[in-house]
Every structure is written in structure tokens, then in C-alpha cells.
Amino acid sequence: MRLRIIAAASIVAVLGVVAATASAGTSRQTANKLTVWLQVDAQSGWPDLVAAANQQFQADHPGWTVDVQYQNWGDHLQKFDATIAANTSPDVIEMGNTEMVKYMAAGAFADISSFKGNFANSANWLAGLAKSGTYGGKLYGVPYYAGSRVVTYRTDLYQKAGIKAAPTSLAQFMTDAKKLAATNAKVKGFSPVYSAGTDWYFAMAFVYDFGGSIATTHAGKWVGSLDSKKSIAGLTAWKNFWQATSKASPTSDENNPAPYNVYSQGTAASIIGPGWFSCCVGNKYKTTTAQFVMPSHTPNKPMPGFLGGSDLAVPAGSSNKALAADWIKDFTSTSNEKGLQAKGNIPNATNLLGTSVNERAAARSWFVPAAKHWVDVENGNILRNMLSEILTGKLTVAQAAQSASANITSVLNQS
């Protein structure tokens, strides 16, 4: 009996060791293989552009293969940290522009300044994106693409409600939303303008539209400023707009459910989100979908939208840095950037910019505070928590803003 237990225990131990080494081994680089981490957006939105870059790369470097591994925004940094610890970093990684500072400051990326001339249109990169990939005057991240947030809407429903043109002010948009609600009263849970309760990108647009901000620097320190008069005016306007237009849960986020799924199920006349949302509105509404720029409370101006974007970086632990830079060159070629533009994104350089609704929306934009610890504010869900406290009525706008602001101040000023 005892022997059997010992035997069982040793088998378990051996299995455990096998499992541990097996899972560590999956992302280990083998010779002549370039490992690239891209976000799933590329997998669902533009796999053809990835294939084109791989083809070009393999033509230039015979015998090399490219292993593209798709990651999720939610946990790709934790996975990346684990590869740093295990010395199995990928050779190229896509980073959100708000995630870059912390990693550049920690020395997690290779300096690729010397390759800058090789990247297409590098002299004309979008200023905001180029800045997010530069630290201490050195280049660590190559701008990949940017995206602004727009209103995606059902032309048939707008017409039925008697709305002739896209609204030119927030007040008019509210009036239009009321018309949409009235003409679709029969549809259960119908949102004239669906936006998630804790979609902080959308809520902060109101804050910046009213002249407020998330945090400012004062004497070398960060100070949370959501409790300023202007920020509170913006948050209040957002709350009123949300309550009048969206039937989302007050605690929902913009990823779950995906707004385009709500839209494709026919329970929203419009949704707020990145321009590429037009990809996934469903076959039924493909021909009756269009987009416009979210209007400001000041008539005839766009509301400042969050200018999100991605950079491509080479982790310091990569043993194929020059090749990695070469793949980035292939992936951000002019033709690829034009391909990204065709899918509703903003290309990485000013000389490629067009006049799409997405690009027009980018004319007035806001960006998160450029603080080393900003990503901790995002991960700590300080803003989301504030928004759900406001919508559920747990706290007043002023109370919620005050507590979030104090939190932001303390997180941003960590050593």
C-alpha cells in the first residue's frame, strides 16, 4: 500500500515537471524562426497584410520562418513579463501606445534608432504615435496604426426616424436619440446610441470636450484633475447622455459584449467605438451602415476622441534584433499602411492621411497622461470604477470624481 502511494506520488511529481517544462517550451525560439506577437485585431481584421509581410520577409531571408502568435489586450503584458523572466521573449511585440512608457523606462526594449531610416515614411510618422515609441531621444517603438472613435449607425433607422443629416452638436444628437427611441419603442432593450457603462474612452471624451482633463503636472508631480469644475461638467454631460441613449448595463465594459454584436442583433441604432467596428456589423446591416464623427457640445465641432494606436517594438531579450527590425519594415510598408487605411484605420504617417470619417475624427483628439505609471491606472480600473459608481447612483458625480482623482494622484506619483 505504502509503496503504491510513493509510486503514485513520484508519478505525479514527474508529470508535474513534464507539464511545467512543456508549457515553458512552447514559445521558445528555435533556429531560423522569428516570433512575432500581434494583437488579435490583426488576426480578425487584416490577416492578409500579415501574410504579405511574412512573404516579403521570407523572400528576403530564405530559410527563415515567421511564427505570428496572436495575443489579447487583457493579458498580453503579463505573458510578455513571463517571457522576459524565462528568456523566451518574442522578437517583435505589438504594444498599445498607452503601454509603452513603462516598458521603455524599464529597459525592456531594444534601441532601434539606427534602423529608423529603413522604415517607410518614418520622416512623416504621426507625431502622437512617434512620441509614444520614443524615450530619452531613442526610438523603441515603430508606429503601426492609429484609430479614433466614431459613431457607427444604421442609415435605415435614422431615416425612419426622420433624421436627415448627421447631428452637428451634442444637444441635437440627444434630440435625434429621442426620435430613434420613439420609432423603435417596440424593440426590447433598444439603445438609440449604445455605449458600455464603463467605456472610459467615451466618457473621457466628454471631460476633454468640456475643457477638463484626467491629470496634469504641477511642480514635477502628477495631480489628478477629474474633480475640477470643467471635468465634472464633462462627466455630468456624459452621464445625462448615457442615461438618455444607452440600455447597456451600468457596469458593462466595451469588450463584453462587443458593441458591434449588440448592433448586429438589431438592438442599437448606433454604437460608439473604433472606426473598424464597421467590419463586424453583420451581413444584414452591411449596406445600411455608415459612420459620422461624434459631435461636440459646441456646435459644428467634433468631440475630442481618444487617439488609440499601436507600436511595434523589439524586446531587449530578442536574439534576432536586426531581423526583427526588418520584419517591422515589411509589416509597416506603404502598401500595408494603405491596406490598414482601407480597413478603417488611420495609417502611421501624415503623407498617407485621407479624408475618411476616422481621419476627420482624429483632427480633435485627446490622449492619456504621459506618465510612467499610467498603465497602472488603467489596470487598476480606477476610471471604470468611477463611471459605474456614477451610473449606479452609488456616488454623485462630484464624490466619485473626487475619490478617483485622489487615487490617480497617488498611483501616478509612485516611485
Place this chain on the structure above:
Amino acid sequence: MPYLLILPVVLVMAAILGYPLYSLGRLSLQQYGLFELVQHKGKYIGLANFRSVLHDQVFWHTLERTIVFTFANVGLTMVIGVLLGLLLVRVSTWVRIALTSALVLVWSMPQVVAVEVWQWMTNYQNGVISYVLTELHVGDYYHHDWYGSTFSQLSLVTALIVWGAVPFVAITTYAALSQVPRELIEAAEIDGARSWRVFFDVTVPILKPVLLILTSLSILWDFAVFTQPFLLIGQPHLHPGNYLMGVYLYETGYLGTDFGRGAAISVLMLIVVAVLASFWVRRMVKQDPAT
């Protein structure tokens, strides 16, 4: 010779428990963030991580919440599990087979899959629970937010954990019940003991070693639980106001890339759980004069 026999176990334990524990202890005394991770080298800072954690209000609130949560989960798991175990003895063979199969099915469901199913059922847009409750005229649950407050979030997590943990307790209890000699129960009944008296004076003392192990294991599991609260509540909805210890540890150590502080939190968790478990074990052992 007896030492030689125990040697393999000692070696295995040292390899799979001893070394990680040593590493954890060392890490908890270091400043180890993203910068140090890239350098592959931490900086020794003594007990600074522990001081910072113990001065953090979030730690104490989370600890309190987690202890209440653990007692609720362990209590519900044990009561429902033991009741089901007792039921298994009474029912006819085919009911027992059906019930046992259902329990084993629940038990064999991977945690992540279970979370996904629960998320579908409690979905805000079209969750089946809201639908059924509305159709049964229990109330208007259309667009009911099952994750609207910390209490309801943690209640759902509790339901999920208890649901997943009950089969183990029920089946183990049932197995242990088959060890209770029928004559003892009959003797007690002839002496005029009522059924609850028989249960507490005959069945429970015989079941005690099993209940002791089940309860201790449940405390260990539920105190450090991570998968269910993290996935069911979801990262975008986690904040210091609804952390459990496992989640707090993850958010600090991994999301905040402060591995040293995270290690300090794990060491403190280890101490708390050892105290909780030993308190329980001693109480159980003391009650039994025979041991």
C-alpha cells in the same frame, strides 16, 4: 531503513515545495519590479515590502473580506456536501447512480469552462437565468445586472465555487458513511435515540477524520481562490473594493509588476491560512477525547 523509505517523498517534497518556498521568501525581501525583471536581478531591501503591505488599507480590507468569504464558502460547501452524502445512502440504487453521475460530471468540468457557462447564464443582454425568472413571473429580470454590486458579484462567485466543490465533499462523505457500522446505529435506535441524536453521537464521531480533512482542504482552496473570481467578475470590473486575496496578489504582483511586494503578500497569505487551518484542526482534535 525507515528513513530510507521516506527519502523519496522528502526529495520530491523538497523539489516541488521547498525550492519554490525558498524562492518566494527570497523574492519577498527584494525590490523586484519590471526594471529588475529585465536585469534578472533584484535588490535586497529587507522587510520593506512587508511594511508597505501591512500599512496598506487595501490589504486589511481584502483580508477581512476574504475571511468572511472563506467561511461562507466552506460552510455552504460542507453543509450541502454532507447532506447530499447522507441522501446518497438513503436513496434507491438507480437514483444514487444518477445523482453520483451528475456529481462527477460537475466535478470533472474544468473551472474555466464552468466560468464561461455561468457567464452565459448570467449575461446581461440575454442570460438564461434572467429569462427563466421573468417567464416564471418571479419578477421583471429583463436586463438585470447580476454583477451590479460587490455583494452580488461575490455571491455569484460563491455559488460557482460551492457548486464545483460540493461533489468532492458529497462523494467522500458517502464513501465514509459506508464505514459507519450498521449495528451501532441500530443499537442507538433501540436505546431510543432520535435520528438527529444518532447522527451527532454516532455518525459524526466516526466521520470526524474525513470531515476534518475535507474542511481543512476547503479552507485552503477557498482562501486562495483565484480562477473563479478573476474570470467571473472579469478584469475590467476588479478594483480594491471587490478584491479577494488571490486576486489582490495577482493585481499587485503581476498587473502592477511589483513581484517583490506580490511575494510578500503570498508569504502573509501562507501565514494566515496556516493559522486558520491549524485553529480548525486543533479544535476538531480537542473535541475528540480518544485522540
